[in-house]
C-alpha cells in the first residue's frame with residue numbers, strides 16, 4: 001500500500017490578517033457607536049437578548065450614539081430583543097458596582 005505522499009501544508013491556514021479582536025472592548029479608547037459605519041462616540045447602551053440563542057439572563061449590548069439610538073433600538077425592538085436602553089455612564093456605573 002502506497003500513500004500518495006500528501007504534500008506538506010502550504011504554510012499556515014490562510015486566514016486573512018485580523019489584527020486584534022473584532023469587537024473587543026477597548027479600555028483606553030472611547031467606546032464607539034455600533035451602527036454600521038458610524039464612528040461617533042457612544043452615549044447609549046442597548047441591552048438585548050435573543051431568546052433563540054441566549055439564556056434569559058444573558059445580555060448582549062450594542063453601543064449607540066445619540067443619532068443612532070432610535071435606529072438601533074427600533075431594530076432590536078421590532079424583533080422583540082430589546083431589553084433596556086441605558087446611558088453609557090449609568091451602565092458603566094451599574095456594571096462597576098454590580099460585580
Ligand SMILES: [Zn+2]
Nearest residue numbers: 033038065068
Ligand atoms: Zn452612531
